[in-house]
Amino acid sequence: MILRRTIPIWIATLGGFVMLISAFGKPIEGMGESFAEVFNVIAAIAFVLGAGSLLKANLTKISRRDAGWGFAIVTLSTFAVTLIAGIFKVGVNPSRDFPLATFSGKQTTPESPFGWLYEYAMVPLTSTMFALLAFYVASAAFRAFRAKNLEAGLLLGTAFIVLLGRTFAGVILTGWLPEWASGLRLENLSVYVMQVFNTAGNRAIIVGIALGVAATSLRILLGVDRSWMGTGGDR
Amino acid sequence: MTRQGKTWLVMCGVLAALLIARGLTGEGLGRVYVKKVEVSLGSEQVAGAQGVSQTIWKEVPADKATMKWVEWNQVAPKEFFAARAANPAQDSISLSWPRTIGLWLGAFFTLAIMSFLYADNIAYKLAEATVIGVSAAYWMVIGFWETLVPKLFGALTPTLVSKLVLPSLQPSDVVQQISMWVALVLGVMMLWRLAPRGGWIAAWPLAFIVGVTAGLKIVSHVESDLMAQAAATMQPIVEVVPSATGGTDWYATTWATLANALVLVGVVCGLVYFLFSVQHKGVIGGAARVGVWYLMITFGAAFGFTVMGRIALLAARFEFLFDDWLWLIDPNHLRS
Numbered sequence: 001m002i003l004r005r006t007i008p009i010w011i012a013t014l015g016g017f018v019m020l021i022s023a024f025g026k027p028i029e030g031m032g033e034s035f036a037e038v039f040n041v042i043a044a045i046a047f048v049l050g051a052g053s054l055l056k057a058n059l060t061k062i063s064r065r066d067a068g069w070g071f072a073i074v075t076l077s078t079f080a081v082t083l084i085a086g087i088f089k090v091g092v093n094p095s096r097d098f099p100l101a102t103f104s105g106k107q108t109t110p111e112s113p114f115g116w117l118y119e120y121a122m123v124p125l126t127s128t129m130f131a132l133l134a135f136y137v138a139s140a141a142f143r144a145f146r147a148k149n150l151e152a153g154l155l156l157g158t159a160f161i162v163l164l165g166r167t168f169a170g171v172i173l174t175g176w177l178p179e180w181a182s183g184l185r186l187e188n189l190s191v192y193v194m195q196v197f198n199t200a201g202n203r204a205i206i207v208g209i210a211l212g213v214a215a216t217s218l219r220i221l222l223g224v225d226r227s228w229m230g231t232g233g234d235r
Numbered sequence: 236m237t238r239q240g241k242t243w244l245v246m247c248g249v250l251a252a253l254l255i256a257r258g259l260t261g262e263g264l265g266r267v268y269v270k271k272v273e274v275s276l277g278s279e280q281v282a283g284a285q286g287v288s289q290t291i292w293k294e295v296p297a298d299k300a301t302m303k304w305v306e307w308n309q310v311a312p313k314e315f316f317a318a319r320a321a322n323p324a325q326d327s328i329s330l331s332w333p334r335t336i337g338l339w340l341g342a343f344f345t346l347a348i349m350s351f352l353y354a355d356n357i358a359y360k361l362a363e364a365t366v367i368g369v370s371a372a373y374w375m376v377i378g379f380w381e382t383l384v385p386k387l388f389g390a391l392t393p394t395l396v397s398k399l400v401l402p403s404l405q406p407s408d409v410v411q412q413i414s415m416w417v418a419l420v421l422g423v424m425m426l427w428r429l430a431p432r433g434g435w436i437a438a439w440p441l442a443f444i445v446g447v448t449a450g451l452k453i454v455s456h457v458e459s460d461l462m463a464q465a466a467a468t469m470q471p472i473v474e475v476v477p478s479a480t481g482g483t484d485w486y487a488t489t490w491a492t493l494a495n496a497l498v499l500v501g502v503v504c505g506l507v508y509f510l511f512s513v514q515h516k517g518v519i520g521g522a523a524r525v526g527v528w529y530l531m532i533t534f535g536a537a538f539g540f541t542v543m544g545r546i547a548l549l550a551a552r553f554e555f556l557f558d559d560w561l562w563l564i565d566p567n568h569l570r571s
Contacts, residue, residue, distance in 0.1 A: 008438045012446030019450025023458075034414040039447045041387050041415065042440050044378035045422030052429040054371050071364040078368030086376030098402045099276050099292055099302040107380065110334065111307055114376065117369055120337030121344060124555070125366040128348040131552045134545035135352060141538070151531045158535025163542060192494075193536060200498045201533025203464045204505020204526065210460035217449035228445045229438060 009223045015039075016221040054079065078121075085113035158193055165190025239354060246353075250346075257561055262570065264562045265342070267334035268315040269307040271327050275300030307331060311569040312562075342560040345552055390415040468502050470495060501529040 015035060022032025058072040066072075084090065091112040095104035107114045147153040164170035170186035177185050183192070219225035236244070257264050277295035280288045297303065315328045344365070347358035389396045390407040397404040407415075421440040428437035472495045476487035507519060508526030515523045557563045565571055 004435045004438065008442035011439055011442040012449070015443050015446030016450035016453075019447050020453055023454040030410070034410060035447055036451075037386055037411070038414050038418040038421070039444060040382050041418035042422050042425060042444060044382035044387075045418075045425060046444075047375040047378045048422075049426055049428060051371060051375055052426070054367075056429065068360065071360050074361060074364040075368040078365050079372045080368075082369050082372035083375060086372060087379060093274070093304050093306060094302075096274065096276060096294075097292060101397075101399055101402050103400045104402070107376065110309070110337075116333060116337055118373060120334075120341040121365060122369045122373055124341040124344045124552075125348060125362055126370065127548055128345045128552050129366070131545060131548040132348060132351065134542065134549045137538075137542050137545060141542075151527055154528055154531040155535040155538070158532045159539045159542075162536050162539030166539075166543060193532065196494045196497050197501060197529055197532040198536040200501025201505055201529040201536075203468060203498075203502045204509065204529065205533065206460045207464050207502070207506060208509040210456040210464075213456045214453050214461070217453045220445060220449045221453075228441070 005226075005229065008229060009226065012228075013221050013223060016217070020221070051079070051083075078117075082114065082117050085117065090114065158197075161186060161190050161193055165193075242353075243356065257563070262312070262316070262562065265335065265338055265560045266312065267331050267338055268310050268312055268328055269331040269334065270310045270314070271329070272306045272308055273297065274302075274304050274306055276302040309334065313568070313570050316570070338560060342556060345556060349552075387415050387418060391419070464502075468499060472496050472499065500525065505529050 018028060018035050019032055022028045022035075055076070058076050060066075061072040062069045062076075086107055089103050089105065089107045089112065092103075092105040092107050092109065092114075093111075094101060095106070098104040108118060109115045110119045141159075145152070145156050145159075147156050164173065165186040165188075170190070174185040174187075182188060216225065220228065254264075275295055275297045276292045277299050278290050278292050278301060281291055283289040292302070309331070310328055315330075318325050318328045343358075344362050347362040350356055351359045384396060384400055385404070389401065389404050390411050393404060393406060421443055424436050425440040426437075428434050472492060474488065474491040474495055476484045476491055478484035478487075504522045504526035506526070507522040508515075508530065510519070510523075513519055554564075554566070558566060558569075562570060
């Protein structure tokens with residue numbers, strides 16, 4: 001019990017309070033920096049944990065011949081190729097400042113296999129996946145947006161003003177308005193909505209989030225909130 | 236063959252026909268050219284700080300170089316066309332097969348992901364499996380070279396790191412070395428989660444991560460969100476805007492003052508809406524309702540921005556297909 005629950009709670013409390021106090025107190029500022037470095041290193045080692053989980057899940061799928069096991073082979077192959085190319089900096093020239101240091105060059109140049117995989121596999125794949133959301137957001141909005149009440153109407157109207165106000169369509173649609181009513185042109189209306197209403201709404205949300213994060217973090221540091229430890233059913 | 240299978244066949248056939256037609260017209264399509272750059276470096280001893288001599292490397296003529304290698308820099312196709320027109324036998328700019336294959340692979344992956352809009356299919360699944368493998372390894376490699384090597388190995392094995400990777404590595408002090416040993420031990424404990432037994436050992440590093448994150452978040456959110464936003468809101472409501480003639484621009488002053496008042500009302504009412512420990516009745520209820528209106532406007536603006544951002548990404552992908560790959564458009568004048 002002490003090893004599984006008490007010591008972890010004390011570690012969390014110590015780590016958190018050192019970071020908290022180091023922001024205010026000069027004497028332990030260095031300690032806070034050391035803790036931050038340890039944090040970064042553990043976070044980097046956590047990638048190994050992620051890789052281990054990926055291997056475990058995909059190897060299990062392959063060994064059981066589960067549905068789509070062929071794609072698990074593709075995942076593992078691309079993972080292995082990218083990892084070997086990146087870790088060993090295959091085909092990377094050394095840095096011009098330190099040419100004698102074999103691994104001093106950057107592995108992200110498109111000349112190297114790792115940079116090639118990034119440039120021609122990862123970038124097209126990830127950016128197209130994000131781009132696809134344009135269709136799904138539009139489709140979901142078409143089905144869900146109904147100006148049934150004032151609140152929904154405000155949301156819909158603002159979305160239209162922002163979308164039209166930042167394209168040529170907005171300029172064409174309301175460009176005929178005379179100078180004295182130029183504030184009602186969509187491009188100006190969009191700026192006004194962003195500067196006033198959006199700023200106010202965002203501020204309320206940000207302040208709310210900040211208060212919520214501070215309260216939750218304090219509960220963790222004081223050992224009141226222990227949900228991060230799970231249910232205790234660990235082996 | 237099913238109806239869906241026939242549709243795929245027709246789509247692939249049309250695409251292949253269009254590609255062949257495009258390839259046979261004009262300068263063709265989908266090629267990447269590179270320029271050969273020979274790097275020749277020589278060393279020189281110079282007096283550094285505190286009179287200690289140090290070696291610096293700089294570019295020297297090829298016959299005096301002690302280190303040489305070749306780099307291939309991507310150039311616009313029009314540079315190749317010009318060089319070929321001037322001298323058909325030139326070899327300083329040439330077709331890069333690895334990058335050209337990469338370009339076609341990138342186009343395939345783009346179309347494979349887009350094909351999901353019609354239906355789930357093998358090409359999409361293949362692209363999905365690839366992105367998982369590549370991105371997992373990519374972030375692991377970045378973590379290794381950007382964090383583990385300079386910080387962890389740099390503190391624990393400084394001689395090896397400075398010889399092979401970072402000759403400019405600063406020696407670490409005892410505190411750094413101790414903290415890196417702690418990080419290593421906690422990191423190994425974290426990996427214990429993969430072991431068949433003793434998974435609870437990973438709770439210690441997890442506790443450290445949770446605690447440090449909580450401590451950092453309190454400071455950063457209170458400082459940059461709570462305090463900064465409160466300070467930005469607590470401004471004088473009346474804002475006098477001077478006119479060009481030196482007096483007061485009453486029109487601009489009225490609008491600026493109204494805007495400040497509306498922002499203040501919006502922030503207060505928005506916060507009242509988030510006050511769940513008081514019943515939303517009477518004045519509080521009215522303020523909360525106004526707060527909801529502001530929040531709805533904010534969500535509408537956020538929606539508009541999200542759609543625009545995604546459409547910009549989509550436009551970038553289409554530009555990649557039509558400009559870089561198919562050479563149908565040339566907005567950056569890379570070929571003409």
